[in-house]
Amino acid sequence: MRDLPEYLSGVRPRFRQPSAADLCIEVPSMAPDETNEKVMEVFGRHKDLVSLPVVEGQKPIGLISRSIFLSQMSKQFRNELYGRKSCIAFMDKEPLVVDAALDIDALTRKTVEYGEKALTDGFIITRDGAFAGTGNGLQLMRVVADMQASRNRQIMHSIEYASVIQRSTLRSSLEALARACPQAHLVWEPRDIVGGDFYQFCTAEDGWFATVADCTGHGVPGAFMTLIASTSLSQAIEQNGPKDPAGLLGHVNRSIKQMLGQVDGQDDTPGSDDGMDAACFWFEPASGRLVFAGARLTMFVLRPGADGVEMLDGQRQGVGYVDSDFNYVWRNQELQLPAGSLVFVSTDGLIDQIGGPRGIAFGKRRVRELLREHHAHTPAQVNAALVEALRDWQGEQPRRDDLTFFCFRT
Secondary structure: OOOOOHHHHHHOOOOOEEEHHHOOOOOEOOOOOOOOOHHHHHHHHHHOOEEEEEEEEEEEEEEEEEEEEEEEEEOOOOHHHHOOOOOHHHHHHOOOEEEOEHHHHHHHHHHHHHHHHHHOOEEEEEEOOOOEEEOOHHHHHHHHHHHOOHHHHHHHHHHHHHHHHHHHHHHHHHHHHHHHHHEEEEEEEEEOOOOOOOEEEEOOEEEEEEEEEEEEHHHHHHHHHHHHHHHHHHHHHHHOOOOOOOHHHHHHHEEEEEHOOOOOOOOOOOOOOOEEEEEEEEEOOOEEEEEEEEEOOOOEEOOOOOOEEEEEEEEOOOOOOOOOOOOOOOOOOEEOOOOOOOOEEOOOHHHOOOOOOEEEOOHHHHHHHHHHHHOOOHHHHHHHHHHHHHHHHHOOOOOOOOOEEEEEOO
16 A cells, blocks of 8 residues: 555645545455455455455456445355355446546546445546556545645635535435425534534335434534445445334444444454434335334424324434444334324434523423424424524524434324
């Protein structure tokens, strides 16, 4: 592996425009005729290898994602079926391929246009068409931010790049929500330009899936974590479907711990203690069946004609983090909701905001009271009332956290 360029190592940077060559990491590669058993061996030897390029001659033809490959090969009989077959079986045949001379600004735009796959699984770097190595999206985001931070005039420019990347990963979820439940309403307000909260929605024939999540950190560090967590969740949904929220939380927990080196025996001194809190649910509009699983977040439900607001508390176990058990099992809670029920979930940016005359947290009690007061209103009006109440409560106090909450009516 090459030494890090100066602007990554902390040494005073030269005044030059960095290029894809500065992100290029020399990694092992596979030939198309090598087997999946060989891929497993290489991933076993290189614990920090996110993706494995496949090269024919000197030309790169694909990229094998570590998380997808290990997930597929861990399924029953997959090793027997595919172990001796060509490694192209689980290869992404259309990875992002860039020339080493491409400057960072152009590479950032190209990566955003290509989608979240290039940000998480990485991209291939070539020189004159021949394979040179790989780069990864998290490193790219860090370079963009650190490169600009050397000049105060350009700090905001770098964060805006990160904001473009973060918002691009969330756009498809908003489109899915609009198709699934047009009357639903979402509030997403990062404390800074980018943040550590994210949301995810997807649809199936008989229902739709939603997540509201709070990752460790704010600003750019928080945005890094949303990229890791949201992509892990996307892969879990693709592999297992959206109907088992508890199972999806377990998948993301294992993925985060593997990616950040938080697995027992993998690293005596893990580099981070990061993870997320989340509220996940699957809803079937035709039957009114809702399946909820939470990691330190709560779902609020108000049924038509009911006096009180039900609270479904998530389990007191975060997703990821050093002290989270690798095989921790979350549990699903199932509800049967009549038409007209109001459902509300929020990250803790709402609940924990300090304010009021005594400088205390907004709290769940005030959320319940506001939901009762506005139970007959549309989800958008309910959320607007909560935003207004929070602003009044916050007063002159600084915003403590990112703010994300979601409301819909069955």
